Amino acid sequence: MTWSNVIAVSPALAKRFSAANGDHVEVTVGARHVEGPLWIMPGQADNTVALYLGYGRTRAGRVGDNLGYDAYRVRPRAEPWLAQGSLRKLETREDLAVTQLHHRLDGFDLAREISPGQVERAKPEQASLYAPWPSSKNAWGMVIDLDSCIGCNACVTACTAENNVPVVGADQVRAGREMHWLRIARYYTGDVAEPRSFFEPVPCMHCEDAPCEMGCPVHATTHSPEGVNQMVYNRCIGTRTCSSYCPYKVRRFNFYDYRRPADSSEHAAHNPDVTVRSRGVMEKCTYCTQRIEAAHVAADKENRPIRDGEVVTACQQACPTKAIVFGDINDPNSEVSRLKRDGRHYVLLEELGTRPRTTYLARWRDDDTESRSG
Amino acid sequence: MSEPSDILPTRQSMGGIAEQLTSIPLHFPADRRWVIAMTVASALLLLLMVSVVELFTRGVGIWGINIPVNWAFAIHNYVWWLGIGHAGTLISALLLLTGSEWRNSLNRFAETMTLFAVVCAGIYPILHLGRPWYVYWMFPYPATMGVWPQFRSPLEWDIWAVLTYLTVSLGFWYTGLIPDLAAARDRATRCGWQIFSASRRSDGAGQ
Numbered sequence: 001m002t003w004s005n006v007i008a009v010s011p012a013l014a015k016r017f018s019a020a021n022g023d024h025v026e027v028t029v030g031a032r033h034v035e036g037p038l039w040i041m042p043g044q045a046d047n048t049v050a051l052y053l054g055y056g057r058t059r060a061g062r063v064g065d066n067l068g069y070d071a072y073r074v075r076p077r078a079e080p081w082l083a084q085g086s087l088r089k090l091e092t093r094e095d096l097a098v099t100q101l102h103h104r105l106d107g108f109d110l111a112r113e114i115s116p117g118q119v120e121r122a123k124p125e126q127a128s129l130y131a132p133w134p135s136s137k138n139a140w141g142m143v144i145d146l147d148s149c150i151g152c153n154a155c156v157t158a159c160t161a162e163n164n165v166p167v168v169g170a171d172q173v174r175a176g177r178e179m180h181w182l183r184i185a186r187y188y189t190g191d192v193a194e195p196r197s198f199f200e201p202v203p204c205m206h207c208e209d210a211p212c213e214m215g216c217p218v219h220a221t222t223h224s225p226e227g228v229n230q231m232v233y234n235r236c237i238g239t240r241t242c243s244s245y246c247p248y249k250v251r252r253f254n255f256y257d258y259r260r261p262a263d264s265s266e267h268a269a270h271n272p273d274v275t276v277r278s279r280g281v282m283e284k285c286t287y288c289t290q291r292i293e294a295a296h297v298a299a300d301k302e303n304r305p306i307r308d309g310e311v312v313t314a315c316q317q318a319c320p321t322k323a324i325v326f327g328d329i330n331d332p333n334s335e336v337s338r339l340k341r342d343g344r345h346y347v348l349l350e351e352l353g354t355r356p357r358t359t360y361l362a363r364w365r366d367d368d369t370e371s372r373s374g
Numbered sequence: 375m376s377e378p379s380d381i382l383p384t385r386q387s388m389g390g391i392a393e394q395l396t397s398i399p400l401h402f403p404a405d406r407r408w409v410i411a412m413t414v415a416s417a418l419l420l421l422l423m424v425s426v427v428e429l430f431t432r433g434v435g436i437w438g439i440n441i442p443v444n445w446a447f448a449i450h451n452y453v454w455w456l457g458i459g460h461a462g463t464l465i466s467a468l469l470l471l472t473g474s475e476w477r478n479s480l481n482r483f484a485e486t487m488t489l490f491a492v493v494c495a496g497i498y499p500i501l502h503l504g505r506p507w508y509v510y511w512m513f514p515y516p517a518t519m520g521v522w523p524q525f526r527s528p529l530e531w532d533i534w535a536v537l538t539y540l541t542v543s544l545g546f547w548y549t550g551l552i553p554d555l556a557a558a559r560d561r562a563t564r565c566g567w568q569i570f571s572a573s574r575r576s577d578g579a580g581q
Contacts (some may be wrong), residue, residue, distance in 0.1 A: 240445060
């Protein structure tokens, strides 16, 4: 959800009101009421309505004004978190600027759960016709622990700030052109009234056998010796083949010139170590290559190898639960190498044979009944 | 030159047909209708020009594409025009294979249609680019950057495929055009047509 907050209701309640996502509803608590867009939240308790605070501001500047509704208008002082109220569906509706349209896992194992009995110590690596990636001094890799991830989106915010990712506005998000280099994919399985829900951060996988590199006609996306899938902005002519070939759909394209004017405050706030991309150029997660290079420079100046934990990507730095771990997989003692040997470790879309460097740790299944039967 | 032939209407001879054909460029059979049709076509072409200028100045975002659907009409139209081109090639090939003697009139029309359809298709790999002014990077030339195109990419193969198709269609078209060029050469006052018709004979035995 971008550029707005919502009034969340359970699927059953939405059905009772014959309401769909985006329909305007009015919530009345006591003498006061507020109107906002409806959102169907799988798993929310029936007969409850969730109101989200923090939006509806009127003096927040150009970007913050008039977004969503102000939930403080109906928040009672005596009981700030729980109140009795009523819901009424209105005639109008709006198109919400959401980045994910499909939430059902549909039997795919994109976001995995694992119970203690299912943990395997050693899994055979999938056979491939392609030669393994030649070794280098440092080989960068990343592990994301789905058990620790709370879906807070701090990694997305940090990445956007670190890498000068443009803000495209609600209209462009509605068109499907959000530029966030990583997304928090939210999936549901099971019954819509009582689903299991998953958060999965998906940045660029930096595949060793990257389909994007094969598709680019001008060598605009290449592979560094250290395993980082590089995006060469200056060479990109914008055929968008790489995005078409990417099975993870983590690449973002500058459909318009999303840059701010050179004399604006946003431009001054840009990270000077990162190129600002122009119109017609593809961009994606770079494993914070500017930070990797800074670590190389520091290590070379002191004539030593890069230490584990010296390179911290922006997403890793911001994560409050330390769900993202980045490091050198050539070093068997690095934290990322240890996690890649973990029994919960799995590869997203492994059957495609892309051999990504960004992998996941499955979530622990915390429901006792399921682990007994599963 | 004036003996009748099996495939022509008995009233006409070869020379008469040649006379009719070569007079078309000089005197349009229907002046006003042609002007009206040309005006309409030019207006549509002008619309294309305006659209292309808008596309190049504002960006490929004026189309309704996004991630993941990032090609949509660009690739549809590309394949559409190539399909129309293939129709012309198919007609020519079928007529040749079935040995139809009356194929020549249709062959000319089919091959011309193919050529222009391939040209129409060929503009889409340029139009759909995010930075179309760098389209020449997809062609192999010794660049000062020291980078060549990435030949494993199917988009790179597209360039070669369309170029081959264009060249071969041009060859077919030209081959069918030779007799008419010869007829024009017979009636031309300047020597330019001799080059196109690939012969200097002027005895008029065109077919």
